[in-house]
Amino acid sequence: MTIGQNATAAKAVLLAAAVLATPAQALGGPSDTYYERAFVVAADARCDLFAPQVEAALTAATAQARGAALRSGAAEVDLNAAAARARARAAAVSCRDPQLATVRARVDGAFSGWARTPRMTFAGERQHWFADRTRWTQPGWRLKQSSTVGASPVAFGYGGKADASTPMAVVSFVGRSRPTAARLVFRDETRAPRAWLSGGGLAPTSSRASVWATGVSAADPALLAEGRRAGDAWRFPASAADRLARLDPRETFLVEFHFRDGSVATARFEAGDFAAGRAFMAMGAPGTSAP
Structure with a gap:
């Protein structure tokens, strides 16, 4: 690596550390924040800089950026x-570069709060996605977005027990028969x-x-x-x-509920974050370690 390349890589490390420790609006726009977080994710993949929970927090923050x-x-x-530029820049930095210690310290400080956020x-x-990392010993929503179809509430996300690994749609239909099938459309x-915008x-x-949904059961x-006493939980494959x-x-996806008479009731959701x-x-x- 040339002296110029070393200097450029070191500059990238320091800039990434600064961006990760400072509100995004103070140093640049959302694209800059995404680039710097992608850089640190790539550096961590090469050099194993962070503990699992900080890695998970950084991954979430990078997707959000x-x-x-x-x-x-x-x-x-x-x-x-x-x-791609971020990965290339990270590949040019030695894992023994002392500036990576600066990155590690600032990222640990910036994202340790994410690890404690419930x-x-x-x-x-x-529409928003609501994430909840509490009450993992009881059934509940881990990640949810709410919608409606007519007067009937529909929620989509991850729910159930702590080890829930497949998405589901929960619906409580008002004043009509129960659907015979459900599918995601995107x-x-x-x-x-x-x-497609x-x-x-x-x-x-x-x-x-x-x-298509792989199964249905009575929803927990x-x-x-709120205010509903019964509903169905339609499960979809993890893929x-x-x-x-x-x-x-900015894109939209649908959850369609199909009825025996050929009718279809559709709930609209935002892909969002x-x-x-x-x-x-x-x-x-x-307080636990990331999987």
């Missing part, structure tokens, strides 16, 4: 390029690789993918909307959540 950058108008292709709200344009990245963020029918009372996490935060919420949830309960 990406969502903020996209909502601020950054192009996805530009953020992908920024992440709940977070990941704000969207109109942009098919193989047909439409770029984010027109038409309310929902891709046209020809560019949609769908995933802890998962029901469907992985695909939702790759959507642009689903990926960041999942990473936050994966940190486990406060």
Whole structure:
């Protein structure tokens, strides 16, 4: 590595440490914050800088920064390029570089609070994701966004017991029979690789993918909307959540409920910071080690 490359890499390390220890608006916009967090994630992957819970917190914060950058108008292709530059810059830094000790100390300070935070709200344009890392010994929502279909409340996310690893939709229908099937509908990245932001963020029918629920059961009372006494919990495969996490935060996805008479009731959700919420949830309960 040349002297110039060393200097550039060291500058990147120090800038990353400063950004991670300072409010984003003080040093730059959301795209800058995403770049610096991606840099530190890549450096940690190479040099094993942080404890598991700090790694998980940094992963959640990086996903949140990406969502903020996209909502601020950054192009996805530009953020992908920024992440590639961040990885290249991290690869140019020696794991023995003393500046990495500065990064480690500042990141530990900046994100140790995340590790102790029991709940977070990941704000969207109109709908939010609510994450809760408490009460893991009892049924409840770990990550949830709420919607409605007609007068019936619908929630989607991760709920149930502490080891909940598959997403679900919980619905309490008002004044009609129970559905016979449910499915998720979202942009098919193989047909439409770029984010679909027109038409309310929902891709046209020809560019949609769908995933059917794998099962249904009576919802635990802890998962029901306030004032509801009964409802159904429709479970979806874990792979469907992985695909939702790759959507642009400005995009929309649907939960469709299909009835025996051929009718379909549809609840609309925002992709938002689903990926960041999942990473936050994966940190486990406060005071425990991340999985």
